[in-house]
Amino acid sequence: MYTSFLADPNWERLGFEMPPDETNAGKGIGIVITDTAIHHPLIQHLAGRLKRVTVSEDLSVNCVDIILEEPQESSPYPSYAEHGMMSLFLLSHLPFEVNGKKYVGLVPNATFIMIDSHDPVQLKKGMEWIMERREEWNIKIVINLQIIGGDPSIRPTCDEPLVQAMKPALYSGVLVIQANGNSPAINSNSPIDFFAIGGSDDHGQANNMKKPYPQATIGMNGDGHFRPDILAPFTYLPAPYYHARETDLYTPYYNPAVSNVKVSYFGGTCGSATLIGGVCAYILAKYPKLTVDELRAALIHFGTPLGNNQQLLPMVNVAKTLHAIETEQLIPSVPSSLKKSLRHESLIKELKRGIELTKLIEQKSISREELWKFVDDPSPYVQKVAIWGLHKPSDNRERALAWKYFYNLKDDRLGVREAWSYMLLFGAIKEELNQWMRVVTDSSTDVRHCVKHFLAQYYPEAPSLEHTPDTNKEVIQMIADPVLRWYKSLII
Numbered sequence: 001m002y003t004s005f006l007a008d009p010n011w012e013r014l015g016f017e018m019p020p021d022e023t024n025a026g027k028g029i030g031i032v033i034t035d036t037a038i039h040h041p042l043i044q045h046l047a048g049r050l051k052r053v054t055v056s057e058d059l060s061v062n063c064v065d066i067i068l069e070e071p072q073e074s075s076p077y078p079s080y081a082e083h084g085m086m087s088l089f090l091l092s093h094l095p096f097e098v099n100g101k102k103y104v105g106l107v108p109n110a111t112f113i114m115i116d117s118h119d120p121v122q123l124k125k126g127m128e129w130i131m132e133r134r135e136e137w138n139i140k141i142v143i144n145l146q147i148i149g150g151d152p153s154i155r156p157t158c159d160e161p162l163v164q165a166m167k168p169a170l171y172s173g174v175l176v177i178q179a180n181g182n183s184p185a186i187n188s189n190s191p192i193d194f195f196a197i198g199g200s201d202d203h204g205q206a207n208n209m210k211k212p213y214p215q216a217t218i219g220m221n222g223d224g225h226f227r228p229d230i231l232a233p234f235t236y237l238p239a240p241y242y243h244a245r246e247t248d249l250y251t252p253y254y255n256p257a258v259s260n261v262k263v264s265y266f267g268g269t270c271g272s273a274t275l276i277g278g279v280c281a282y283i284l285a286k287y288p289k290l291t292v293d294e295l296r297a298a299l300i301h302f303g304t305p306l307g308n309n310q311q312l313l314p315m316v317n318v319a320k321t322l323h324a325i326e327t328e329q330l331i332p333s334v335p336s337s338l339k340k341s342l343r344h345e346s347l348i349k350e351l352k353r354g355i356e357l358t359k360l361i362e363q364k365s366i367s368r369e370e371l372w373k374f375v376d377d378p379s380p381y382v383q384k385v386a387i388w389g390l391h392k393p394s395d396n397r398e399r400a401l402a403w404k405y406f407y408n409l410k411d412d413r414l415g416v417r418e419a420w421s422y423m424l425l426f427g428a429i430k431e432e433l434n435q436w437m438r439v440v441t442d443s444s445t446d447v448r449h450c451v452k453h454f455l456a457q458y459y460p461e462a463p464s465l466e467h468t469p470d471t472n473k474e475v476i477q478m479i480a481d482p483v484l485r486w487y488k489s490l491i492i
Contacts, residue, residue, distance in 0.1 A: 004236075004250070004251040004252060004253045004265065005204065005253065006098060006099055006101070006238075006253050006255070006258075006263070007204030007205070007236035007237070007238050007253070007263075007265065008101065008204060008205050008206040008238075009101055009102065009103045009104070009206075009238065010090060010103075010106065010233065010237055010238065010275055011104065011106060012206040013202060013204075013205075013206045013233045014106075014232065014233070014275060014279060014316055014318050015316065015317040015318040015319045015320065015321075016318045016319065017319050019095070019102050019104050020104055020105070020106050020107065020108070020282060022094055022095050022104050022105075022108050022109075023109070024109055024285075025105075025106065025107045025108060025109055025110075025282055025285065026091075026106070026107020026108065026109045026110035026278070026281045026282055026285050027109035027110070027285050028109075028110075028111075028138055028285055028288075029107065029110045029111070029138060029140050029141070029281040029284050029285045030110070030111045030112075030113065030134070030137035030138045030139035030140060030141075031091070031107070031110050031111065031112055031113070031139070031140070031141045031142075031143060031277060031281055032113045032114075032115065032127075032130055032139060032141065032142040032143070032169070032174075033084065033087055033088070033112060033113070033114050033115075033142075033143045033145065033274075033277075034115055034116065034117075034123065034142070034143070034144050034145050034146050035083055035084030035087055035088075035114060035116055035145050036080060036081045036083070036084035036085075036114065036116040037050065037052060037066060037081060037084050037085060037088050037112070037114040038066065038070075038073045038077065038078065038081040038085065039066050039067060039070045039071065039072045039073050040072075040073060040077065040085060040242075041072065042089070042093060042094075042240050043067065043088065043089075043092060043093075044067060045092075045094060045108065046066075046067055046092060046112065047065070047067040047068055048065060048067070048068065049109075049110070049111040049112060050065065050066045050067055050088075050111075050112050050114070051063055051064065051065055051066070051111075051112070051113045051114065051137075052064050052066050052113075052114045052115075052116075053113060053114070053115040053126050053129065053130060054115075054116070054117070054126075055115075055117045055119075055122040055123070055125050055126040055129075056122075057122075059121070059122065059125045061125065061126060061129040063129075066114075075243045076243050076244050076245040077242060077243060077244050078244065079244045079245065079246045079247065079248070082242055082244050082247060082248060082249065083145070083248070083270065084114060084116065084145075085242050086237075086239055086242060086249070086264065086266040086271070087143070087145060087266070087270065087271070087274040088112060088114075089105065089239035089240050089242070089264075089266075090105060090106065090237060090239050090266060090271065090274045090275060090278065091105050091106050091107050091108075091110065091112070091274060091277065091278045091281075092105040092107065092108050092110070092112065093105040093108065093239060093240050094108060096240070096261050097259075097261075098253075098258065098259045098261050098263065099255075099258050099259065103238055103263075105278070106275065106278030106279065106281070106282055107278050107281040107282050107285070109285075110281050110285075111137050111138070113130055113137060113139070115127070115130065118146065120161035120162055120164060120165040121161075121165075123146075123162070123165040124164060124165040124166075124167070124168065127142075127165060127166065127167075127168040127169055128168045130168075131168045131169060131171075131172040131174070134172055134174065139172075139174055140174060140175060140280070140281070140284050140292060141174065141175050141177060141277050141280050141281055141284075141292075142166065142169045142174055142175070142176045142177065143177045143179075143273055143274055143277040144162075144166060144176060144177065144178050144179065144194070144273075145179050145270045145273065145274070146162055147179060147180075147181045147182075147186070148160050148162050148163060148178065148181075148188050148189065148190045148191075148194075149162075149186065149187070149188020149189075150181065150186060150188065151185075151186065151187070151188065151388055152185055152186065152187045152384035152385055152387060152388040152415070152419050153187060153188060153358045153361070153362075153385055153388055154187045154188065154222050154351060154354035154355050154357075154358050154381060154385055155188065155222045155355060155358060156222045156223055156355065157189075157190065157191035157221050157222050157223050158191070159222075160188065163190070163191055163194075166194070170193055173292065174292070175195055175280060175292035175295070175296060176193070176194045176195065177194070177195045177197060177273050177276055177277045177280065178190040178194040178195060178196045178197065178273060179197060179268070179269040179270045179272065179273035180196045180197055180198045180216065180217050180218075180227055180228040180269050180273075181216065181217030181269055182199075182215065182216060182217065182268045182269055182445070182469075183215065183217055183415065183418055183445075183446050184215060184216075184217060184218065184219075184413050184414060184415030184418055184446075185384060185415040185416075185418035185419040185422060185446060186217045186415065187219070187222075187354065187381055187384050187385065187415075188221070188222065189217065189219060189220065189221035189222075189225075189227035189228075190221060190227055190228075191221060191223065191225075192221075192223065192225045192227075195229055195230075195276070195296050196227045196228035196229045196230075197228055197229070197230060197231070197232055197269055197272045197273040197276050198212065198213070198216045198217070198218060198227075198228035198229075198230070198231045198232075198234075198269060198272065198313065199212070199213035199216040199231060199232070199233070199234025199235075199268070199269050199272045200212060200213055200231040200232060200233055200234055200272075200306060200315050201213040201214070201234060201235060201471055202233055202235075203235065203236070203470075203471075203472065204233075204235060204236030210231075210304075210306055210315050211306055211307075212231060212306055212307050212313055213231075213234040213235070213469070213471075214411075214413060214443075214471060215444060215445045215446065215469070216228075216234060216269055216272075217269070217415075218313075218413065219381070219414075219415075220347055220351055220381070222351060222354075222355060224347065224348045224351055228269075228313070229296075229300055229314075230276065230299055230300055230303055230313070230314050230315070230316055231272070231303075231306060231313050231314065231315045231316065232272040232273075232275045232276050232279075232315070232316050233271070233272060233275065234267060234268065234269065234271065234272050234469065235265075235267050235469045235470060235471075236265050236267065236470075237265060237266040237267055237271040237275070238253070238263045238264070238265060239263070239264050239265075239266055240263070240264065241254075241261075241262035241263060241264045242264050248467065249264050249265060249266065250265055250267065250466065250467055250468050250469070250470075251265070251466065251468075252264045252265060253265070267469045268469065275316075276299070276316060279299070279316060279318055280292075280295055280296075280299075282318075283295055283321070283322065283325065286322075287325055290325065293333075294331055297331050297332060297333055298321050298324055298325060298331045299314075299316055299321055300314055301314075301324075301331060301332055302317060302320045302321040302324045303315055303316050303317050303320075303321075304317045304320075347381075350379040350381050350382060351381060353377075353379065353382050354379070354381045354382045354384075354385045357374060357382060357385045357386065357389070358385055358389075361385070361388070361389035366389070368390065368394065371386050371389050371390050372386075372390070372401075374386035374389075375387060375390075375405065380414040380415065380416050383416050383419070384415060384416055384419045387416070387419040387420060387423050388419065390423060391423065391426055391427075392423055392424075392426035392427030393423070393424070393427040394427075399424075399427060399429075399432075402420055402423055402424050402427075403424065403435060405420050406420040406421060406424060411443055411444060417444065417447070418444055418446035418447065421439075421444070421446055421447045421450045422446070422450060424450070425450040425453060425454060428454050428457070428458070429458075430458040430459075432454075433458070433459065433487075436450070436451050436454045436455070437451075437483075437484075437487050439451060440465065440480045440483055440484065440487075441473075441476050441477050441480045443471070443473070443476070445467075445468075445469055448465060448467075448476070448480075449467070451465055452464070452465040452467065455483070461486075462483060462486050462487075463482040463483050463486055465479070465480065465483050466479045
């Protein structure tokens, strides 16, 4: 197993000049998180400030204080809560020190309301109930960790059920912070009214050169607006160790020669969005007269531009943003200007065709023969919709054709290649081991994810291909080596 290194603290990588004060940071600010939390010994200090809202099938709502009303969980902790607990840890954990570095949650004094309903109707009902109590909890922020759409189809954002579920928060003037997604295969991006968060890659080190994470979702939403708005660290986000029997987290850091503290690592745009949520809560607690629209605009405007000449995405820069607010610098109205400047008219026709193709697929008004013609469309957006509509190869001829398309495509961040890999996974057969092993060290996390699931389904005796969002080729190779050795022994 790959042994991880010690990443720098999140606050340092976000651009804080000093670690947040564990006795005051985020005090009085209410944060809603669409995820699961449990009673855990590392969050005892949240007693009275950690609520769970659940919505039943009959749309009745229940709210409990997790620390005060529920029995303490014991290790190993349930895997279903791992994702939400890591988000909560990033924001709320108390300080610990490893190798001379101080690690602390961004806003340990905030109030947290967790709602884990995945049904959009139930989620909307829960959001309505919470917003009725927004003044009691001083709710300023919703961190939505459920991905909009999450597939290669294209729709106007108002048609997405999850967008409708967040409407009560928007109508209440609360800032909805949205994880933008971890796959370039995704076509459905969040609406312009949401603060969409993408990922940056710094290899876990504050002083490393930063660049947009190559596999995070990026592009136009169904309304023609470019998403995301801003970037935050995507990989190796350190938090207190969460011990689960089956984990989706990548290899933790532990070096008993240095410290008895074990560190878990979170990642993805859910981690990035959580960090931005923490930054927003920190600043709003410090400057309570600041509106959420002003804050969003300041973070975008005073971020550090990253990316290429086509789209310079800003990386959050907390120190620069705080300085601008403290010195009362003019903050342009970025969200409104985004609506105008980021509608690329040359792409609107592509998106409209993608939307129409999505409708035909959902209405079952297009044949497979016609769909196959669209995989050669000049627009990658339309190509991905067509691949999504095909779902999986229907016979050996289609299977061979899909592999051909996949192998002929280069990694270009457009996600068409990833869309083909998922199509091939959905229709995989055991005899395709040789093809999948050709891409076991692929640079795409989506492709390696497909290899992992293929092996788990058809070759459970194979070593598990450990998940890593690390872009370092040596790390990817090191993780794949046990699988490659197993494969070599199989074919000899």
